[in-house]
Amino acid sequence: MAKLRIYNEIVNEEDKVFLQDWYGTDGVCYKDIPEFLDSMEEGDNEIDIRIHCPGGDCIEGWAIYDALRNSGKTISATIEGECSSMATIILLAAPKERRFGFENARMCIHNPAVAWLDLWATDRLTADEIKKLKAKLTAQEISLIEEQNKILNLYVERTGADRNELQALMNEDKYVDMSRAAELGFIASTLAPNTDRKSNSSKSKKMAKEQIKIENRLFKKLLSMAGIAKIEDVKVLDQKITAADGTEFTVEREDGDPQVGDKAYPNGTYVLEDGTTIVIADEIIESITPAGEGDGDGDGNGDGDGEDAEGLKAKVDELTQQVEDLTEKVNTLTSEKEALANDKAQLEADKTALETEKADLQSKVKTEEETEILDIVAKAGGKAWLENLKGMSSTFTTSNRKFVEHAGGGEGEQGETRAQKALREQREKNEAKRKAKAQ
Structure with a gap:
């Protein structure tokens, strides 16, 4: 039986190298698992996982879980000290009847979270930058919800516990002892100390x-x-x-x-x-x-590492403060946006009311022609005159009028009207003027 010890934080390969070079500590990454499987003796088909781990990177944790589940080996797992966060996923690589925990061990399950908000903005937040920040926050929110459901689905599948009960425990984000872990189905039983056993022989x-x-x-x-x-x-x-x-x-x-x-x-x-x-x-x-071993500084005293570590910590603290300040700004801007949205809604309501009032007033406004007619009526005598005009009727009928041929008078031609006579005389004058000019 090969023992796989998960005794460090679950990190990606790059972070593992960083921890080793800068802090002299170690981590567990997915790459370690295939190497462990390849190192197992031929014919050894059992893996005993020993866990004392606070959790860590979700992607690496899932990759380790899949590698173990697909190894074809008989797997058992024991919680030796702590099994939290993504370490609980690795624990579930073993079947329920082969999962155990020491009496004084503890376990914690919680909702996934981001250690650093993936945000970037200048000192001046324009509307476009705020929109981009909101899009990034929304994307991270959706990603965390999907990861949370993915973890919860595996918990339900591998423990048989009630989904709502598990979600409530994840929301609390607190440690539970091994008796509670057994009740929830994360382990089959608790291991008691075996150093005081008495022989019956x-x-x-x-x-x-x-x-x-x-x-x-x-x-x-x-x-x-x-x-x-x-x-x-x-x-x-x-x-x-x-x-x-x-x-x-x-x-x-x-x-x-x-x-x-x-x-x-x-x-x-x-x-x-x-x-x-x-x-x-x-x-x-x-x-x-020893401190500083393998760091390449040549002095062997580790002072350079300490100074770099302190500088890195100061930088991390500074970035953390920047993220907190930026988050506060985003929250403030979100509140202001909501207030502006409320103001906009009120203005749109006022605009609709004004448009309705305008349409009503326009319906009451007279056209220019109507105004002229009203002026004529007013000059003629107003409403009384109009009422009198409405009461008037024509005295002419077909029986009391007839049409006769108009007879011309004077030197005009027979049958000329006065208008025709005037036109003819004007033409004759114009003709006489032209002849005079021609002579």
């Missing part, structure tokens, strides 16, 4: 007693050679070491610095104040990496 008991007698005789002889009268005079001291992040671990060594092979616990990776990294696995110090 009388033969084993007898052999153990004989072994103890031999060891006691040898021990007393060693004490005598060291000038010690009794065991109570021997002071056995362990080293309790505090890492830079405040976590503690114990090394069973009375004096001197911890060495590879020393017994130590609990398992995990610890970075000391001077930058030294100590990795404990199976309660044995597996590796000790």
Whole structure:
């Protein structure tokens, strides 16, 4: 059975290299899994996953889960310390009956989140830039909702727990113990300590007693050679070491610095104040990496790394503050936009009311022709005259009028009207003038 230890944060390959080069710590990425599978002995078809991990990158976590599920191996998984966030996805690569947790371990499931808002803007936020920021925020919101549903779907499928109950726990974002994890179906059972088990075999008991007698005789002889009268005079001291992040671990060594092979616990990776990294696995110090090793600065004291790390931390703090300020600006602008939208709606309502009033007034306005007619009526006598005119009727009828031929008079031609006579006389004058000019 091959042991796969997930003891560090889940990161992508680039971040893993960064952590190793700058902080001397390690991470778990997808690339580690195919390499682990390739390193397994031929014929070994079992993988025992040991988890002490706070979670990390969603993409890498899903890739690790898929690689394990498609490995064709029989998988078991045990929570040794912490199993949170994407580490719970890796836990579910094992079938339910082969998932376990130590009594003092803990687990946390929560909704996915972004560590950094993927935003960028200048000091001056134009309308176009605000629109772009809103589009980016909306895209990230949709992506997070899709990821949340994807995680929740797997939880329901692999645990059998109620979807609403799981979502409520994700919303709370808090740790639960292993008994609660078992109730929800994340593990099958809790593992109790096995160091105090008693043997039911009388033969084993007898052999153990004989072994103890031999060891006691040898021990007393060693004490005598060291000038010690009794065991109570021997002071056995362990080293309790505090890492830079405040976590503690114990090394069973009375004096001197911890060495590879020393017994130590609990398992995990610890970075000391001077930058030294100590990795404990199976309660044995597996590796000790001095600060600055492999960084290429040539001085070996790690000062350059510390200064760079401090500068990087200051830069991260500065960027974090910028993101917070920008988020506050976006929230303020969003509120202002909502207020402007309300004002716009009110103005549009006022405009509609004014247009209606204008149409009503226009319907009451007289045309120029109507105004002239009204003026004529007013001059003629107003309404009384108009009423009188309406009451008038013609006295002419077909019986009291007739048409006769008009007779011309004077020197005009027979039958000329007065108008025709005037036109004829004018033509004759014009003709006489032309003849006079021609002579």
